[in-house]
Amino acid sequence: MIRMRTLEISVGAFVLAGALAFVVLMVQVSGVTFAQDQGSYRVYAKFSDVAGLRVRSKVSMAGVTIGRVTDIKVDTTYGEAEVEILIDGSTGPLPTDTGARILTEGIVGARYISLMPGADDELLADGDYIEDTQGALVLENLIGDFITRMGES
């Protein structure tokens, strides 16, 4: 009987360890937070070019990550990319004249959106658009420009 009990206890411990491993993988490795972020809100921004930007790319201000890109669509009327950004609730509201630029981490790193703080008294509400945007610098376009200018001179 005692042998049977140690067997069952060890099976229980095994299942528990496995479940615990899944929790560790979710929380520590994937970085899931179970507490739903209170007061996070969505803003939109239109860029002329978002080459290299992806869903879940970082959105930062002064180098601090304050949100993520949640959706990227193309607006065919003007041929612009419309990016949906989810700003963390802990960041607080941003002024309406906040600017957005697409930058690159390092030389070959991932693209991210950098927000530049504005000074307006009015604040961006959920669903508002960021007006002042600057798209990604595409290396091919820069090289193309450079070569045509070389040809002119």
Place this chain on the structure above:
Amino acid sequence: MEILQRLGTRMLERLSKLGQASIMWGMALWGLPRRGDFGLFVRQLYSIGVLSLVIIVLSAFSIGSVIALQFYTQLARFGAEDAVGMGLALVLLRELGPVVTGLLFAGRAGSAITAEIGLMKSTEQLSSMEMMGVDPLRRIVAPRLWAGLVALPLLTAIFNVVAIYGGMVVAVEWLGSDPGGFWSGMQDVVEVWDDLGKGTIKSVVFALVITWIAVFQGYDTEPTAEGIGRATTRTVVMSSVMVLALDFALTLGMYGDFK
């Protein structure tokens, strides 16, 4: 003509084996939920899962630390040591975790299942069970299939955690890369569904295939000492090859968009 005929016979034999195996598998999985079966299931979970823990933990630690070591030395040339955690977690969750655990599981548990059932068959325990009106599919096969299905994903998760911590010991504690970069780089890139979820699907598929092969090979052995040996070997070889081939197919199917 004769070659063609031989090929045809071989093919038909193979197909009928596959058919038998499928019928057995379906019937075994169908007929579980009855009173008293839970004890059998727990006993199998012990011999399949708990007893595989030692080999899983030991190999996970060595694999995790060796991957971290290799990544670190290569990435340090570009000054990208912070990417060690990220690379380690992705490699483990997506590929190495399920595959290596599957291979070890095939060697450790699959061979044991085949040998056990094969011996039961050759000592005619199975036919005497049938004579007593006990369905061996329900009593012998089903608990093993279910236990494998539960045990392998759990073992894979434990493998991944141990390997990541093993990698951390090497990269952070020993080689002195930055712990903040290690963990946050990992958390930035790893996604619950895309990496953890799809990796877990892989391990469930592997568990199905390995236990299926192991149980059928045991059931199908020639009832001699030599036959049991051959069946055990066949289990390990077939399930290892199937795990690797299926891994490629699953990666291609689930992650797609490589071209």
